[in-house]
Structures are given as structure tokens and as C-alpha cells.
Amino acid sequence: MLRRFAKLTISLGLGLVDRLQPRRAGRGVVLYYHAVPGRHRHRFARQMDQLRKRVQPWALDQEPPRAAHWVGISFDDAYVSVLENAVPALLERGLPFTVFVPTGSLGDRPRWIRSPAHPLWNEQVMSKADLRKLVRLPGVTIGSHTVNHPRLTRLTPGELESELRGSKAALEDLVERSVELLSFPHGDWNEAVVEAARAAGYKRLFGIQPACLDGGPLPPVVGRVAVEPDEFLLELLLKLRGCYRWLARGSEFQTKGQGE
Known part of the structure; x- marks a missing residue:
């Protein structure tokens, strides 16, 4: 909790600095969630109201x-709890979202x-039937999260190609439409992984380092900001404004002028 408050304090300071610096372009971020437990269903809905x-x-x-400010919403791992507790709130508010699916665990834990001991041990990945229903809903995009959710930089070229x-x-x-988005499991990637993903036919790639997008061309790997459905309102508002971008520490995927 102490570390959480430290991050909040630094991000709040960055937000104050941002307010003093006029911007000529808009600013965007991509949020990513994992599970949305039933006990947090209403808090998630309130987050979407704010968004x-x-x-x-x-x-x-x-x-x-x-x-001026724009945000993408994504979910890694395609958990059933997202289908049950997040999707209804998103549909009710007309918010588009993307679900990144690990195909090797469909219908399984x-x-x-x-x-x-892991907090997501009891989660379950959506089944094939779940995904067929999900993809027919308005505003839904399905993306890949590989087959087995490995650290891609540790694979052989053949294993990497098989996963992608x-x-x-x-x-x-399964969904009878093109799948062109990919989220890297564990946020693990390098140039070889990016090249393999492009060769496999993915057109837009996503990591897990927080970043701001400035309205220009997207970077080769789009950074995202982690969000939990039970966060403080102030945390969410700062993340929506890109104020957690300092956590990326100048990661290589950030384009010039982003996340400085």
C-alpha cells in the first residue's frame, strides 16, 4: 500500500506539471485490466462512468x-469474470473494448x-462458446494473447512462430473474422518478437509499460496502463490523463515526445 501511495503522489505531481504546460495535440492512453470479480462489478461500472x-x-x-483526451480499454487473458462483470457495464455505456485471448486455455483455468496462492488462481478463461457470443456484441474486438501465455523472448524461433x-x-x-491485434504476455518482447509478430500478420502490437500517445503515428508497440477495478477515483483519473507514464522510465517503445 505504501508503494501504491508513492506512485499516486508522483503521478499527482506530474499531473500538476502537465496542467502548466500547454499541449498542441491530444493525449491518449490504453488501459488494461485482467479479472473483474463480482465484488468489484459496481466499482468497475463507476470507473466506466468516469471514463x-x-x-x-x-x-x-x-x-x-x-x-483532447482519448482512451482505449483492453482486457488480457479473457477471463469469464470480465464477461460476467465488465462487459454488461461496457455495453450499457456504449464503450468499445478489446479482449486478448490465450487460446491454449479456452474453457479452463x-x-x-x-x-x-496467486490471486487469479481461481479465474477461468472464456470458452469457445463464450467467445462466439462475445464477438457478436457491439464494440468488441478480439485480439491474440498467444497460445500458452509464455515469455516470448525465451522461445526458439520455431516455438515463437507456433505461438503467434x-x-x-x-x-x-473461432470468431470468423480477421485477428490483427496482439498483446504480449508478461509484456515480454524484443525486436525479434516484433518482427515475428509482423510476419505472422499482426498489425498492431501492445505491451504493458505505461505510455502516452500524442495523436501522431502509433509506436511499434503500444504501451498500456494497468488498472484494477477497485482503484481510488484519483488513481483512475490520473491514469486517464497519462500521469503514470513516468513508470516506463523511457522505455524503448515510446516514440519521440511521448512519456517524457
Whole structure:
């Protein structure tokens, strides 16, 4: 909790600095969630109320909007709790969102989580039937989260290709539409992984380092800001404004002028 408040304090200071510096372009961020437990269903809905009131929503498969502040919403791991507790709030508010799916765990618990002590141990990944229903809903984009959720930089070239192409092919067969977005498991990537993803047919790639987007061309790997459904309102508002970008510490995917 102490570390959480320290991050909040630094981000609040950055937000105050931002207010003193006029910007010529809009600013965008991409949020990413994992699970949305039932006990946090209403808090998540309140977060979406704040988001809809304060920023322009962005569908991640589209070009960024021309707005002062815009935000994309994404979910990694395709948990059933998201389908049950987040999707109704998103649909009710007309907010577009993307779900990144690990195809090797469909209808099963997340196989990459190996400790019963992990807070997401009891989560379940959506089934094929769940995804077929989900993709028919308005504002939904399905993306890949590989097959087995590995650290991609540790794989052989053949294993890497299998993870990237296998997940894409399985999802396209399942949802009957092109799958062109990819979220890197664990945020683990390098130049070789990016090249392999492009060769496999992915057109937009996402990591997990917080970043701001300035309305220009998107970076090769789009950074995202982690959000929990039970966060303080101030935390959420600062994240919507890109004030947690300092955590990236100048990561290589940030384009010139972003996240400084």
C-alpha cells in the first residue's frame, strides 16, 4: 500500500506539471485490466462512468481519435469474470473494448498460473462458446494473447512462430473474422518478437509499460496502463490523463515526445 501511495503522489505531481504546460495535440492512453470479480462489478461500472464523462473512447483496431483526451480499454487473458462483470457495464455505456485471448486455455483455468496462492488462481478463461457470443456484441474486438501465455523472448524461433500463428489461426477460425491485434504476455518482447509478430500478420502490437500517445503515428508497440477495478477515483483519473507514464522510465517503445 505504501508503494501504491508513492506512485499516486508522483503521478499527482506530474499531473500538476502537465496542467502548466500547454499541449498542441491530444493525449491518449490504453488501459488494461485482467479479472473483474463480482465484488468489484459496481466499482468497475463507476470507473466506466468516469471514463465516458471525461475522455473520448478509442477502439484499438481503429485510428486514434482527434480529441483532447482519448482512451482505449483492453482486457488480457479473457477471463469469464470480465464477461460476467465488465462487459454488461461496457455495453450499457456504449464503450468499445478489446479482449486478448490465450487460446491454449479456452474453457479452463489459466494454465500459466502455477501457484494456488496467486490471486487469479481461481479465474477461468472464456470458452469457445463464450467467445462466439462475445464477438457478436457491439464494440468488441478480439485480439491474440498467444497460445500458452509464455515469455516470448525465451522461445526458439520455431516455438515463437507456433505461438503467434497458432493463436491467430485458432481465433480467426473461432470468431470468423480477421485477428490483427496482439498483446504480449508478461509484456515480454524484443525486436525479434516484433518482427515475428509482423510476419505472422499482426498489425498492431501492445505491451504493458505505461505510455502516452500524442495523436501522431502509433509506436511499434503500444504501451498500456494497468488498472484494477477497485482503484481510488484519483488513481483512475490520473491514469486517464497519462500521469503514470513516468513508470516506463523511457522505455524503448515510446516514440519521440511521448512519456517524457
